[in-house]
Amino acid sequence: GDSVTQMEGPVTLSEEAFLTINCTYTATGYPSLFWYVQYPGEGLQLLLKATKADDKGSNKGFEATYRKETTSFHLEKGSVQVSDSAVYFCALSENTNAGKSTFGDGTTLTVKP
């Protein structure tokens, strides 16, 4: 079956540091890939997505590129802010049905001033 593996956290960075959160996946077909963010006490918000190989998703300074050859979708940001502190989830869905997604276990990011 499908699966998503994220780098284990937590991750603690200083403000303006570079962020990378690794994500690799296993899927039978050609899935769509997503990054979600969850702030304390809230539901998940879509951060960015990519639907085919070599697509780059981007939003709010975050980027991730769909790498089919390495089955990866690593999240990056050049300069993190304290407000980026949250839990980040990588996810995939088959057949363009985002409502049947498989999620990783999440990576907690804390950014210190």
Place this chain on the structure above:
Amino acid sequence: ETGVTQSPTHLIKTRGQQVTLRCSSQSGHNTVSWYQQALGQGPQFIFQYYREEENGRGNFPPRFSGLQFPNYSSELNVNALELDDSALYLCATQLPSGRNDNEQFFGPGTRLTVL
């Protein structure tokens, strides 16, 4: 703000009891999915409803059941509660296929504690 609402916010039940959780979707969102998020883990897909019918199910036993109503709101029912059912339950809604740009919108969740 996504517009997806869930009720109640928190709930405490005892083992063996039954629980009903509710989700109201945004206008026009005709597909709803339910997920279980245990503490420290990612959400796990329970099932999806489309046009009031179940449209796919994850690896959850039959004591997890659902309903979708004509106004697209939805319920998740869990019978014979077990301690391991303690989790955050999330619903997520989508616009009709062809209009949803492969996106789902999450509600804030219901925190269920089973004692």
